[in-house]
Amino acid sequence: MIRMLAVLLSLLSSALVAAPVVAQQEPVKIGLIQPLSGPVAASGNYIRMGAEIARDWINARGGVLGRQVQLLVEDNKSDPKEAATAAEKLIVRDKVPVIVGAWGSSMTLAAMPKLEEYGVPMVVETSSASTITRRGNPWIFRISPPSEMEALGLEKYLKDFGIKQADFLAVNTDWGRGAAAAFGDVLKKSGSSVGATEFMDQAATDMNAQITKIKSGSGDTLFLTTSVEQITLVLKQAQEQRLARKVITTGGSSAPSQLIKQAGPAADGTYHILFFLPWFPEAMPDAKLAKAFVEEWNKRGYPFDGLTEGFRGHDGVLTAVEGVRLAGKADPKAVQQALWKVDVMGLNGPIKFEKDGPAGKESGQSKPSIFIVQIKDGKIALPGFVAKK
Amino acid sequence: MRWLGLGALLAVTATAPFWVWNPYHLHTLIMAGIFAVLALSLNLLLGYTGQLSLGHAAFFGIGAYATALLTVKLEWSPWLGLLAAVALPAAAGFVIGRLALKLRGAYFVLLTISFAGVISLISVNWTELTNGPPGLPGVPALEVALPGLPALSLRSKAAYYYLVLTAVGLADLLCLGLMRSRVGRALVALRENETLAESVGIDGTHYLVLAAVISAGMAGFAGGLYAHYTRYVSPEVFLFSYTVTMVIMVVAGGKGTLAGPIAGAVIFTVLPEALRAVTSWQWQMLAYGAFLIAVLYFMPRGIVPTLRDLGRRP
């Protein structure tokens, strides 16, 4: 009796979910999976904001294929299981022809089997693990750089930095570990040596032990890979311990203007690898687009610090919609074929996919542009050697 | 009347893939089934011995990793992997049970939390073994290969649903059989009054260890099922939120009963998905928390026992 009630209860709730969505054949639906709650909620929300700006601009220009674009936003709660479920819901229930997501590499990896199961492409906007494009999943199209590509982008500046021995302090996730490994390889190839490689838990707030250890070594440069909150804490604690090193942050999540506000003088002199420069839109490949994006972002009252990540949402949606346009219809398989033909200018730079991974099942990988800035006297500046090139 | 109800229930769940037309809903039911096995395993410890384990996600995760590592790195058959998914966590459960020895109550809870914490850190840091944060993608699907017939891959949702349903049924029967046996009676005696039970010769530690081993093995089995369904295992399986979810399912469903954890698993797996459909992402978790508080406030003994009492009232 009770079991029957239990099952009925559950069936009832299933029915709630099954309630048919009002048939809206009109808009083209683009799925967006991001961490909107949990420890990295800020980043996920910035990307959502950037995606919404792209959607509004596209709709203002008439949409795509004569139809308006609708963004369906799902929260992956920083949990791979949720990312996979969100992908399934978007594909099966909402019938999206393309998805943008899913921020963290493990979230993206978890969603990938679903993409293959149903045959729906996904534009990867942030994840950095190299395995994502090497697994032989032809439904993946990544516009963010894997750590190896990012490290290679630094290669041409290595002589200007003059690094003899570098230490690494990275967040203990695949992003941090991948960056430490990739940059370490590039440094070793160009003749520098690698000192200590320390890690910090994603939620850690006290990194004094790691800093003390690094300080006792003989490195001259510290590579820092983590989110802006932890960078702030590391810089403040490094200042407390008088760690006098060159600091280079990687990964593009350093939000330097937020650093200046929250770390103050501790952030002075630090370098940052970024993929979008909201302070120097004129230095971006498409200056007009960059300027317009920054203005629109500010007009909506979004936090300025979010621009260094929000652009990813814009470029992701831009790419996805372009795929739909080239396909001529909102059909996932057609969009997947069309994505190979995409050749647009995003906020970061040109977006065009090359084959990556095992033959016959390649994923798409674009070659993003990499930029470096420095914090000098409380302001963001282009380092001298960068401005010259 | 009871048998009619049970029969109807069986008919409904057995034919689900035929009338649950939406694969997304079937996916939800499959996840609910996996969590039902997990909840039953936790219930074995919590409901029948009274000891709360807040590290059960560790057994779940060890099971998932065991089968994932064996099938991906050593290319074992997934069925052997599932076997390992039961055996390895069971061994861990044995260790925990024996280590805990005389620990009860809050002390036992904290031991289990610490155990889970250490295992979680190992999965992230011991990259040579577990591949670290990127996890293990490409876990193969289960296949049924009977001699003479072509291999039937259990990739399709309907097939996997039946596998999970069977697992839930087996777990349920195992718990039922255990409870009706001498072991079960001993466990209940220990839960009600340990000193008294020991005075009549029931060895508390022996039975606690037994319960821990079976409970851990069952949780590991759920982990194995999870690994071969989602085909991706990463350190996030050790997230504390999994343990929290399990505990919610058992306690809110009704601990100490057999239907409670299953009902809890179904309700609390379907609920977040239902919320996903009706509220925007900002309010989902808040609504979830509020619902949980409300359930516990009005039905502190759990949903199933409360409904059962209501049913009994003349």
Add this chain to the structure above:
Amino acid sequence: MDQLLQHLLNGVLLGATYSLLGIGLTLIFGLMNVVNFAHGEFYTLGAYAVFAALYGTGLSFFAAIPLAIAVGALAGATCERVLLRPLRGESIDTVMLVMIGVWIAMQNAELIGWGGVAKSVPAPFSTAPLVLGPVSVSPLRVFVFAVSILVILAAHLLLAHTRLGRAMRATFQDRETAALMGVRIERIHTITFAFGAGLAAAAGALLGPVFLLYPSMGDLASLKAFSVVILGGLGNFAGAALGGLVLGVAEELGAGYVSSGYRDAVGFAIIVTVLLLRPSGLFARAERVG
């Protein structure tokens, strides 16, 4: 040697904050037997209260701290009165689950209210570090350390030498007798919970400027608090205070000399060792734990 000294200093400073977190929880968990998973949320509440006071009402940092403690205590009292009192007598895990619900609700309310972007609280101290020979430390952390010690001492005095403190200890030692002696049991429960929550809020208020404020900042704090409580022995106030320091130093040395990735494992390893060898805590007299 210099490195060791710096590590020890780091550990002691960190440990004081762990102590502050632990003493509040040892009252709630140790005395009231409530597995308070929302402890970290009262910590977070204290931090955000300071933020709100500084930016909303323009209070000074030093005035904001007692305000934050009051906010935390009030929230704790409300929680106890509304949720825990009706459920008194229910099993420990039902109550635990309610606190989990409170944890989820509070954290997501904060996410909605303050947003996920980290906020910083400016501290009225210079950021230039104080150099003491081979080691350096920021003035802010010295302040936090000093205030933590003061708060711990004040709490200890309240518990050990006031009537209220005696009433609290009596209630949890032997409820019926205490009631017979005229102690208002229900009120004591509310006050004890509020006291514990207030201490957690104090930790949050003090640590806000040291770290950053974001909705999930309490999760790690909860976990550390539980470690400290076990180390010191459930309900053992002095034990928790000392246990916090032990944990802080152990973590620092572990992260510095063993492995930074396994840093948190130190805390867990300590718990497991203590539980197996001396379950009533490092500083308690032997007692029944089963």
